[in-house]
Amino acid sequence: MRQSRMFIPTMRETPQDAESLSHRLMLKAGMIKQMASGIYTYLPITKLVLNNIEQIVREEMNAIGGVEIHMPVLHPKELWQESGRWDAYGRELMRMKDRHDRDFALGPTHEEIITALLRDELKSYKKLPLTLFQIQTKFRDELRPRFGLLRGREFIMKDAYSFHSDEASLDETYHDMYNAYSNIFSRLELNYRAVEADSGAIGGSHTHEFMALADIGEDTIVYTDGSNYAANIEKAGCPVPDHAEISSSKEIEKVETPGVSSCATLAEHLGIELEETTKTMIMRIGNDYAMILLRGDHELNDIKVKSYFKTDDVDFATDEEISNLLDAAPGSLGPVHTDLPVYLDHQVRNMQDYPTGANESGYHFINVNHERDYEVEDYDDFRFITEGEMAQDDSGPVKFMKGIEVGQVFKLGTKYSEAMNLNVLDENGRSTPVLMGCYGVGVSRTLSAIIESHNDDRGIIWPKAVTPFDIHIITANPKDEEGVRIAEELYESLGKRYRVLYDDRKERAGVKFADSDLIGLPYRVVIGRGAKEGKVEVKARNSEESMDLSIDDVLQYLEVNY
Numbered sequence: 001m002r003q004s005r006m007f008i009p010t011m012r013e014t015p016q017d018a019e020s021l022s023h024r025l026m027l028k029a030g031m032i033k034q035m036a037s038g039i040y041t042y043l044p045i046t047k048l049v050l051n052n053i054e055q056i057v058r059e060e061m062n063a064i065g066g067v068e069i070h071m072p073v074l075h076p077k078e079l080w081q082e083s084g085r086w087d088a089y090g091r092e093l094m095r096m097k098d099r100h101d102r103d104f105a106l107g108p109t110h111e112e113i114i115t116a117l118l119r120d121e122l123k124s125y126k127k128l129p130l131t132l133f134q135i136q137t138k139f140r141d142e143l144r145p146r147f148g149l150l151r152g153r154e155f156i157m158k159d160a161y162s163f164h165s166d167e168a169s170l171d172e173t174y175h176d177m178y179n180a181y182s183n184i185f186s187r188l189e190l191n192y193r194a195v196e197a198d199s200g201a202i203g204g205s206h207t208h209e210f211m212a213l214a215d216i217g218e219d220t221i222v223y224t225d226g227s228n229y230a231a232n233i234e235k236a237g238c239p240v241p242d243h244a245e246i247s248s249s250k251e252i253e254k255v256e257t258p259g260v261s262s263c264a265t266l267a268e269h270l271g272i273e274l275e276e277t278t279k280t281m282i283m284r285i286g287n288d289y290a291m292i293l294l295r296g297d298h299e300l301n302d303i304k305v306k307s308y309f310k311t312d313d314v315d316f317a318t319d320e321e322i323s324n325l326l327d328a329a330p331g332s333l334g335p336v337h338t339d340l341p342v343y344l345d346h347q348v349r350n351m352q353d354y355p356t357g358a359n360e361s362g363y364h365f366i367n368v369n370h371e372r373d374y375e376v377e378d379y380d381d382f383r384f385i386t387e388g389e390m391a392q393d394d395s396g397p398v399k400f401m402k403g404i405e406v407g408q409v410f411k412l413g414t415k416y417s418e419a420m421n422l423n424v425l426d427e428n429g430r431s432t433p434v435l436m437g438c439y440g441v442g443v444s445r446t447l448s449a450i451i452e453s454h455n456d457d458r459g460i461i462w463p464k465a466v467t468p469f470d471i472h473i474i475t476a477n478p479k480d481e482e483g484v485r486i487a488e489e490l491y492e493s494l495g496k497r498y499r500v501l502y503d504d505r506k507e508r509a510g511v512k513f514a515d516s517d518l519i520g521l522p523y524r525v526v527i528g529r530g531a532k533e534g535k536v537e538v539k540a541r542n543s544e545e546s547m548d549l550s551i552d553d554v555l556q557y558l559e560v561n562y
């Protein structure tokens with residue numbers, strides 16, 4: 001491809017509005033243009049790289065029996081009403097009306113579509129198992145799109161759906177997908193971890209997320225050096241201390257605590273450690289409210305709360321809701337003398353004679369003991385694990401690292417097939433709902449994840465598996481006729497074996513080299529002063545040294561080294 005005919009609007013200055021490295025590098029390399037918040041045009045370099053990523057995904061899906069289809073972006077509202085998700089999802093679900101005023105969703109995912117498709121086709125278990133996939137644009141109206149393609153409102157996902165007549169078959173495909181994802185992310189040269197993840201309060205039973213390790217990642221991965229244990233922190237289980245029976249001789253006492261509105265200030269005021277205090281969180285669970293007590297130094301894990309109460313409709317109660325419920329302000333809330341149900345994190349079960357809010361601003365109780373001074377509905381794990389604590393598998397102290405979720409595999413069970421009547425006749429002729437799995441790869445997000453981990457201070461360094469071109473031929477002086485002749489000759493000969501981008505532009509050498517570093521192709525061949533002795537300079541993007549080779553040796557050098 002001649003660069004004079006290409007469209008790569010590189011930027012010299014560093015774009016200020018890009019907060020992530022990959023976003024900055026994509027803008028500087030002329031790869032994307034924002035059309036609206038979270039909505040981009042993919043320019044030629046990006047399109048070529050996405051093609052390469054998609055091809056690898058396709059190969060790995062086909063290798064495990066996945067069959068490609070293409071589903072619509074426009075989803076009739078009726079299907080989302082059948083699954084109950086038309087109302088379950090709020091403003092993140094993009095919706096529109098057609099000319100007849102009929103409602104549609106712009107597909108954020110395709111469980112409804114694929115289930116509706118198959119319920120008319122699949123009648124017998126003999127047709128199972130079946131795995132269908134697509135690579136398609138998805139729409140999710142993110143509240144805070146950011147970091148370029150890492151979190152967009154319109155993005156490309158490979159989503160696969162599998163259908164089974166029994167658990168063993170679902171397990172087999174889940175296993176195949178897990179391995180296929182490992183192949184995909186290895187071939188893309190991503191440093192990734194498959195982590196145990198939360199399957200969502202109403203989700204299926206089992207799920208793993210594939211995380212590309214990156215400091216910019218929004219997810220926190222909990223892992224230990226002592227084993228393969230790795231979990232999304234949303235899911236990571238906390239150690240459950242075996243609790244001693246409480247035997248306290250201290251009476252509960254109400255004390256004045258002027259100006260105390262946090263565990264830290266409470267600890268200071270009482271002259272005790274933060275770990276000796278408790279905090280009382282008021283949660284809205286659907287239309288009800290509940291109190292959850294945590295140790296003062298721990299944080300509430302809302303995903304575990306959703307999972308415990310088996311609903312996504314969970315949120316921290318607002319100050320207004322709290323004052324209506326308790327006539328007290330946050331900071332002096334407590335479980336004593338309240339008719340809200342009270343749940344305790346396991347760590348609090350291990351405490352005695354602790355302080356809690358008195359549900360009266362400026363007052364707290366001390367020497368409080370659960371079961372004696374207030375009733376407890378249940379004890380469970382409601383908190384985020386902290387670094388250094390023992391992992392759930394006892395393999396050692398947990399460590400944290402950040403990750404970008406680039407893939408996820410789910411066992412969905414019969415959630416959609418029951419809601420939407422996808423049944424088959426089993427071997428006894430009985431109608432039974434089909435078991436499903438679903439599997440996603442964030443294709444456009446993966447491109448950004450690759451850039452986050454393949455770059456230097458001069459720009460992107462593409463892995464060979466996804467690079468838009470293999471070789472960058474550059475004429476240092478486009479006015480030198482002999483140089484141009486050699487460049488054309490090399491463009492012709494190398495073009496037979498490699499994908500070549502030939503920078504034939506009438507630009508100064510410095511501009512061409514800077515652009516070449518930004519675009520980041522694996523090899524660069526420069527036709528410069530050495531041309532009159534029949535020499536060209538060959539340089540790999542991921543190394544500092546360059547070689548002066550005679551023209552005839554270039555092809556052989558590349559065959560050996562690339």
Ligand SMILES: O=C(C[C@@H]1CCCCN1)Cn1cnc2cc(Cl)c(F)cc2c1=O
Nearest residue numbers: 089092093108109140159160438439440
């Ligand atoms: O998408 C999944 C599960 C799997 C992931 C792999 C491919 C198949 N789907 C989870 N999810 C995430 N965000 C969503 C956003 C909206 Cl607005 C929605 F309506 C639905 C969903 C939703 O269901």
Ligand SMILES: [Mg+2]
Nearest residue numbers: 209219232405
């Ligand atoms: Mg997540």
Ligand SMILES: [Mg+2]
Nearest residue numbers: 209405407408
């Ligand atoms: Mg996910």
